Amino acid sequence: MRKFVCTIGAVVAFAVMVASNTAIAQVGWLNPEGKPGIGLEWSLASLKSYNDYYYKMSYPFPTGALFLSARARVGNGAHFVLEAPVFLTKFEFSSPYASASESRQGIANPYIGIEFGTPGNSAIGTFGVRFPLVSEDNSSWALPAVAYESHRLLAFMHDVTQVSAGGGYRYVSRTGSGFRIIGGGQLAIPSEGDAELFGDLATNFWLQADKVRLMATFGGLVLITESGYDFGDRILLNLGLAADLTLGSWQPGIHFRMPLDDNVNKVMNSVYGIHVTYLFPSSKH
Secondary structure (H helix, E strand, C coil), rough: CCCCHHHHHHHHHHHHHHHCCCCCCCCCCCCCCCCCEEEEEEEEECCCECCCCCCCCCCCCEEEEEEEEEEEEEEEEEEEEEEEEEEEEEEEEEEECCCCEEEEEEEECCCEEEEEEECCEEEEEEEECCCCCCCCCHHHHHHHCCCCCCCCCHCCCCCCCEEEEEEEEEEEEECEEEEEEEEEEEEEEEECCCCEEEEEEEEEEEECEEEEEEEEEEEEEEEEECCCCCCHHHHEEEEEEEEEEECCCEEEEEEEEEEECHHHCCCCCEEEEEEEEEEEEHHHH
C-alpha cells in the first residue's frame, strides 16, 4: 500500500484505531455572502473517553482547532483569500501504574487562493493552494483535534501540498437570506509517492431575520483515486448548525457540527465553538 494512501486511511479511520487500541478554505458560517473582511473560528472537539479496567485515555478541553481567515478584493469580481489553521490538542492518560498529561499546539498548512464572483448573487469560482508547513510530529498530534474536518482535512497533513479548484453558485435575497452550493476537487501531492484526488462538496443555507442569522451547513470529502478502501471508508461527511448576530461591522456567533461517519462517531460526540467576522466598512452594504 502506498505510504501516502496509508496516511490518509489512518486519518479517516482514526476513530477505529482509538476504539480498538485504547475544501474550499472557509466554512459557510464565516461570511457566507462573500464580502471582504477577516474571520476567526474556534472549534472544540467533544471526544469520547476510553475507559477499561486498566487505564483511561481522553482528549479534554481545549482539544480543537483555530482558523484565522481573510478576504480582500483584488479586482472586479475577484477576491484574495487566506486561511491560517492552528491545532490545539491535550492528551490525558491514567492507569493503576502511571499517569500522564501533555498538550501540544502548532501552526498547520496555510491556504492562499483567489475566488471569482461578486458578493451577493453570483456564480462562484475558486482556486487555491495549501502549503505543507506542518511537521510530521505535529500532524500526528493534530489528528484527534481535527478528525471532524472534512473539506479542510489536508490542512493538517504532513508533507502534502494541496491544489484545489471548484465552482458553484451563491444566492442572497433582498432580506439577506440565501444559500451557497460549491463543489470541486482537491489534488493532494505528497513529496513522495503518487498524488491523490479528492472530491469536495459544501452547501450552506441561511435565514436572515433583522440582525440575527440562522444557518445549516452540509459538507463532504471523498477520496476518488484509491479503490483499496470500501467507499464508506473513503468519505467524510458532516452536518452543521450556526447562529450569529450582526453588530455593525462585527458578526459574532456560535456553531455546532456533527460528524456523520460511523468511524468518527465512535470516538467523537460533536464539535462546538464560536466564530466572529469583521467586515471591512466598504463591504457592509
